[in-house]
Amino acid sequence: MSKQRIVVVGAGFAGLSATRLLSSKLKQNAEITLIDKHSYHTMMTQLHEVAAGRVEEEAGQYDLQKLLGRRKNVQLVTDTVTNVDKENKVVVTENGRYEYDFVLLALGGEPNDFGVPGVAEHGFTLWSMEDALRIRRHLEVIIEKAVIEHDEEKRRAMLTFAVAGSGFTGIEMLGELIDWKEIMAKKYHIDPSEITLAVVEMMPTILNTLPRPDADKALRFLHKKGVKVLTNHAITEVAENHIKVKDGADIPTYTLIWTTGVQGNTQAKAYGLKETERGNRLVANEYMEAVGFEGKGVYVAGDISGVLDEQGRPQPQIVEAAEQTGHTAASNIIAEINGGEKHKFVGKYQGTLVSIGSKWGVAYLMNFLHLSGFWAMLMKHLVYMLYCFQIRSGYYLFQYLKNEFFHTTNMRNMGYGHLSRMGNVLWSVPLRIFYGLTWLVEASHKIVGEGDFLKPYTWFGKGSWFTNDVHFTFPWLQENVTTGASEAASDAVSAASGAAASGAGEAAKSVFGLSYSYGNEPMAVFDSVPKFLEPVMKFMIPNKETALLMQKVMSFVEVAIALALILGLFTFIASGATAGLTVMFCLSGMFYWTNIWFVFVAIALMNGSGRAFGLDRYVQPWIQKHLSKWWYGVSRPLYKKN
Structure with a gap:
């Protein structure tokens, strides 16, 4: 069977929903052309934020190349449709002609001034x-x-x-x-x-x-x-x-x-389809086919469509209705092509969310849930993030979080500005370098052991993690493990406390503290591996050979993390990794409370500190540019196949 030609006019919520479904279900037997006068999908739900300067215009523009560019059966065209020749099945634009077997008109709506002068x-x-x-x-x-x-x-x-x-x-x-x-x-x-x-x-x-x-x-x-x-x-x-x-x-x-008020896009008047008595909407039957052209491959969806309910009223012009009409129209096109059964449009709306400013809102959901204030705003953000998941766009999910929470100014978010990282990350640089040096020193002890730092030929000897001695304190790895001994990242602190205790002529006491107290032995977070974690650790490190390999690998990992932090390279990943390593050391019985600050410093340094006097200033933009080009392709003002 030859490939079916499907033209979707309009890249709003209805057109995008339909295009995604058609592309997924008709991968091998359809060529889909999406035509819109813009090269982006407009997020109507964020226009008020752009208008009042809370977010920049890019926050409301979702590049169609990023949303659909990797779908090989979708062609993106930036142009204005001037006519739909229903007899010859051709969509005419200002710059071209597109033959179709099926056409879906989803032009959206436009404001209605009701004839009020001025x-x-x-x-x-x-x-x-x-x-x-x-x-x-x-x-x-x-x-x-x-x-x-x-x-x-x-x-x-x-x-x-x-x-x-x-x-x-x-x-x-x-x-x-x-x-x-x-x-x-x-x-x-x-x-x-x-x-x-x-x-x-x-x-x-x-x-x-x-x-x-x-x-x-x-x-x-x-x-x-x-x-x-x-x-x-x-x-x-x-x-x-x-x-x-x-x-x-x-x-x-x-x-x-x-x-x-809203009315159907008046541009559609030139298409010669039946319109509703009010609102310039194109009348559709229950299958979203244009009335008067049933069986001729002409469908309508979104705000331009006027499918009527039992009371003779068209569906509401809201995002949910647009997506659902687009989905219904696309499903019925697929049914025509594959020989399935068509289904009728039934609007199912989950509720309403209204934000009143950046911090307060009201919501009525699922016909029973009433929310206001913080909880309404939280629900609105969650719904928006769910939409990003639905359109399979991790990129725009990240952009949304950045625009709404982390890059906001003047406290214009539901966290009253506390989540914003628009401050100067310069002041994190000394902490980043110090933290990197801390990890480098601890990793060096594992490599050098009792050797001389200035004499490399003495490295990897006694006390090093590169000998045949197992330094993990797990009882199934060695028979003679000194209880509480640890050569993890806190070796320096434990040595200092031991020296202080012997110098004082007293037996060291193991006491809880978040900083070193003279004369006391620091308390371990866990004396041994917790019972619930022991089977996992046994699976990961079952024998001495695996333990010796892990020791070497962890030493090099710590060196890599340390250098990344010092140089400001991939600081978000490196800081997250240090937090993970610290937690792992804690659960392994190899970490002290006095060093628990490692976790909190790691979290603080995930603020982008590598972009100030660090390689991330240059590397991150370069990676983002080339990764975007590889994944999404090159964005152009006019999309064509060639």
Whole structure:
């Protein structure tokens, strides 16, 4: 059978979900072309963060080459679709033509201004990366102008920021402005009370798709933060410096962010498909086929699609619905190709998560779980990380953690900035070098033994871990093991304490302490291998020959770790390895409490300290660049096969 040609139009949540499924299930018998006007997948759920400057634009742009570039049956095309010739089965773009056997239209949605005068000219929508960046630039410019404005009324209007619509997008944007307000006030030396935030809603309540108890919690939080919540305020006109409200006073403002509604992408009007009466959505049957073109290989999915429920209402325009419609459409295309049974679309939505700023949110999940504050934000982050697992992208999982937790500024994360590593790692350099020298000295004792450090020909002799003497204290390896003796990383401390005790003319006492106390014998973390670990250690080191080999290997490993730390090379891995080795020594009965600081220093040095006066400054970027090129290929502004 010849390969089936499948064209997916739109790389949003629906298009990406469908493309991944089609690519996985039709590896040998389909060629898939994914067309989008951008070379990236836009993370709509992070646009408000980009708009308010919490994260950079790259955080909301997932490069399609990184997501799909290794799938050999997927061709990525950056272009704009102008027509779908359904008779000849050709998708026409501004720069090419793509024949198809099946086409999936997943263009997504766009803001709906409901015909309110002035929205297009003076309002700011939030439905694309371009929208988010436009808002971000405007916020920076308007506040700079406001702080030097002498006309009090004009200054007040400039410092008033209004959001039209109290749905998820509007409230999340408003939440980001709550954080942004404090930062701008500090930066421009103005009183935060001069900045007014308002949400304008035509309905009597906000967040109307949430249960009232959860929505009311959000309302109380907004009031606490000084936000003006103007319900029953229908906007009738938008001007440059004010908005008109039905049956109410005009609101002076130079900033109105319009989030009141979504409609299907109006670009699809040119495709000649049946549309819903409202919202410009393409009508689909229960199998996600375009109505009027059933059996002709034309499917629709995502926000552009209008599959109707029993009450005649289209599915909600949310991420879950987009992914599920995309999955249903792709499954039915696969069924047509492989001869399986089609299945109907049934929306199953797990709940709603709304962040209001970087630290607080509300959630209603699985029809019974109500969360707010820290727990709601934690759940939102977990859901986002789960999405990264679903699209099989460890790269973007790491990027998300970095952007949301470790590279944040101004305490704009749920950990109130405590997790951020945006501080100067320079001050970790002395500790890194000292720690590396500590491991080098301990490893040197294992190599040199009782020899002279300055005479290499005396090395590897008596006392060294390279003789035929077993230094592990495991009873099954040697018959005459002195209880508590250890030649692990803490040899220096134990020798010092023994000398002090004999010099004092007293019997040494083994006492607990986290630092060496004169005259006392340091206490081992474990006197012997714990019972639960003994079978594992016996399996790993069953006899003397294995033990002697392990001694040599561990000595070289410690030298390698020490040099890596001193030179600042792979410090994250090296520090993690030292923490692991320390734990292993502890569990082997070969480590003292006085040296337990090894673990905590290792964790501290996982902060990227090798990038300051270390080789990681050069090696890590080089590896990332070439590894990305090898794994994902070369990202280009226009993707083609050749």
